[in-house]
Amino acid sequence: MRPYLSWIEGLTTNQNATGSNPVGRTSLLADRPLSSGRFFISPCEGRKGSLLKIIDTHVHVFPDALEPHAVEALTVPGRGAHIRGTLAAAQTRMQQLGVSSGWTIPVATRASQVATINEYALTQDRRYFVPFGAMHPDVEDAYGLLSTYKGLGLPGFKMHFDFQEVSPLDARMQPIFDAAVDFGLICYFHAGDDVGPHTCHGSPEVFAQVLDAYPGIRMVLAHLGGWRMWDDVEEHLVGRGDVYFDTAYCAGEMPVGQLLRIILNHGTDKVLFGTDSPWTDLAKEIRFFTARDELSDADKEALFHGNAERLLQS
Numbered sequence: 001m002r003p004y005l006s007w008i009e010g011l012t013t014n015q016n017a018t019g020s021n022p023v024g025r026t027s028l029l030a031d032r033p034l035s036s037g038r039f040f041i042s043p044c045e046g047r048k049g050s051l052l053k054i055i056d057t058h059v060h061v062f063p064d065a066l067e068p069h070a071v072e073a074l075t076v077p078g079r080g081a082h083i084r085g086t087l088a089a090a091q092t093r094m095q096q097l098g099v100s101s102g103w104t105i106p107v108a109t110r111a112s113q114v115a116t117i118n119e120y121a122l123t124q125d126r127r128y129f130v131p132f133g134a135m136h137p138d139v140e141d142a143y144g145l146l147s148t149y150k151g152l153g154l155p156g157f158k159m160h161f162d163f164q165e166v167s168p169l170d171a172r173m174q175p176i177f178d179a180a181v182d183f184g185l186i187c188y189f190h191a192g193d194d195v196g197p198h199t200c201h202g203s204p205e206v207f208a209q210v211l212d213a214y215p216g217i218r219m220v221l222a223h224l225g226g227w228r229m230w231d232d233v234e235e236h237l238v239g240r241g242d243v244y245f246d247t248a249y250c251a252g253e254m255p256v257g258q259l260l261r262i263i264l265n266h267g268t269d270k271v272l273f274g275t276d277s278p279w280t281d282l283a284k285e286i287r288f289f290t291a292r293d294e295l296s297d298a299d300k301e302a303l304f305h306g307n308a309e310r311l312l313q314s
């Protein structure tokens with residue numbers, strides 16, 4: 001866990017996750033120190049560009065009392081947290097970098113945790129956070145519980161099928177998917193492999209079957225549709241109109257060419273900027289995508305906030 005000072009100093013060097021050094025107008029901005037705490041796009045000589053609004057749709061936070069243990073338990077050697085996993089740390093960091101809001105997506109590893117996680121979600125300051133609820137396949141009357149989420153202000157729920165040891169095709173998932181469709185909830189799912197459990201219940205092929213079975217479902221698949229299963233993503237998911245991807249923990253983990261191919265072929269209107277904070281460096285994630293000359297300014301507006309806002313409002 002790096003103290004803020006060294007972390008901020010690190011921002012002034014031209015680092016990005018791939019080690020590439022693109023030349024172009026956005027790269028000039030990517031190189032600038034972040035003392036202003038803001039990112040700009042569309043710069044013209046002698047004129048300021050427009051302020052880039054940023055929403056991070058993939059943030060993990062834990063109650064203060066549990067945070068040290070939770071972060072330690074989830075840390076894999078060589079892949080430590082970049083900041084504390086508290087709400088305060090997330091908010092401070094977002095504000096330093098001009099990120100306007102973060103979607104917090106919790107994972108319940110036992111059914112009994114769902115209620116307490118949801119209570120915690122409801123304590124979060126809505127000026128900075130969009131809390132998602134938790135869900136677990138063993139929850140009794142999952143349909144009934146999910147029917148309350150929208151009324152509570154929870155736009156959807158997060159699940160991680162490997163920590164929860166269930167396939168998305170398991171019969172226990174049916175009432176959960178039914179509720180998601182009936183109540184318009186956003187299903188935010190871990191997808192693909194994981195740095196922790198390597199069981200991979202949620203493969204791109206399996207998610208394609210779920211999407212086929214539940215027309216109208218609103219689904220976000222983290223990690224560009226399937227972490228370290230990106231060939232399968234391209235085979236089974238890319239181009240579908242009914243699924244969003246987020247960008248969490250992808251930069252530096254896959255060839256940049258494939259990353260861009262997935263985003264552009266899937267459609268820049270269906271990709272959300274997410275970071276997996278605190279497990280990645282928010283500044284590096286922002287820098288990586290703002291510096292991509294292959295994405296137009298309109299693409300970046302969509303990726304960094306437009307798609308998230310539209311998904312939340314629909």
Ligand SMILES: [Zn+2]
Nearest residue numbers: 058060248276
């Ligand atoms: Zn995550």
